[in-house]
Amino acid sequence: MLKIIDLTTGYGPVEVLHDVNLDFKDSRIVTVLGANGAGKSTLIKTISGILKPWKGSILFDGKDISRMSTSQIAKMGIVHVPEGRHIFPNLTVRENLLLGGYFRSDKENKETLDQVLKLFPALKERINQKGGNLSGGEQQMLAIARGLMAKPRLLLLDEPSLGLAPILVSEIFQTVKSLAQQEGVQVLLVEQNARKALDISDTGYVMVLGRIVLSGTSDELRENPEVRKLYLGGQ
Ligand code: ATP
Numbered sequence: 001m002l003k004i005i006d007l008t009t010g011y012g013p014v015e016v017l018h019d020v021n022l023d024f025k026d027s028r029i030v031t032v033l034g035a036n037g038a039g040k041s042t043l044i045k046t047i048s049g050i051l052k053p054w055k056g057s058i059l060f061d062g063k064d065i066s067r068m069s070t071s072q073i074a075k076m077g078i079v080h081v082p083e084g085r086h087i088f089p090n091l092t093v094r095e096n097l098l099l100g101g102y103f104r105s106d107k108e109n110k111e112t113l114d115q116v117l118k119l120f121p122a123l124k125e126r127i128n129q130k131g132g133n134l135s136g137g138e139q140q141m142l143a144i145a146r147g148l149m150a151k152p153r154l155l156l157l158d159e160p161s162l163g164l165a166p167i168l169v170s171e172i173f174q175t176v177k178s179l180a181q182q183e184g185v186q187v188l189l190v191e192q193n194a195r196k197a198l199d200i201s202d203t204g205y206v207m208v209l210g211r212i213v214l215s216g217t218s219d220e221l222r223e224n225p226e227v228r229k230l231y232l233g234g235q
Helices: 040-047 070-075 093-100 106-119 121-125 136-148 166-183 194-200 218-223 225-231
Strands: 002-011 014-023 029-033 055-060 078-081 154-158 186-191 203-208 211-217
Touching: 002 040, 014 040, 014 055, 014 211, 029 166, 029 194, 040 078, 040 154, 040 186, 070 078, 078 136, 093 106, 093 136, 106 121, 106 136, 106 166, 121 136, 136 154, 136 166, 154 166, 166 186, 166 194, 186 194, 194 218, 203 218, 211 218, 218 225
Parallel strands: 029 186, 029 203, 078 154, 154 186
Antiparallel strands: 002 014, 002 055, 203 211
């Protein structure tokens, strides 16, 4: 379970996150909403260890992971699926997937591959094709599926809906939801697509200029007039 306490960090001399607090409690899926530049990716990068905190702590199952290396954090079961897919275009779908489980045994990877392909049947059909030949939506699925090959306990998803057609966004979000429900994976979802993200989340946080300004259950946030005006198109 993830708990972030008074987290402050930034780039060079510039402070970007200011005293951020976030607590998963019993939530399966938690969304962080915020406009461009609010600091959502910075938050995810700090949890996965790419960026070090200046102040504060990040607890995972009660253990402070904030000073651990990225590989130690990955081995604890925290997997980061970055914004923009980053799949290997010249490798096949199978090769891309196996890279996600690089620190696990061949036997473990074979079992996990079968499970992951059940969740993403479109990838199964294209298992021997080059990653670069997949559509944008399929590449996003491949990026998430590759993250799952590491058997994460916590999946950090940075803008999985970016640049995708609405129908594909719904498909990806439904897969994320079933992952959380059936596989027991916890998911931290960072999104500009507020409506779809809140639909599958238990709780949410709103980030403005590196600060958490609001938090609550997804229902509470959906009903909140400010959230409706700023993130749900006033509906
Ligand atoms: P987006 O959805 O546009 O990615 P975001 O909420 O994820 O937005 P961040 O990418 O975390 O926002 O950026 C937060 C702030 O940090 C912005 O002002 C951005 O310019 C700055 N920033 C991000 N990456 C770097 C970097 N590598 N070096 C310096 N400043 C950065």
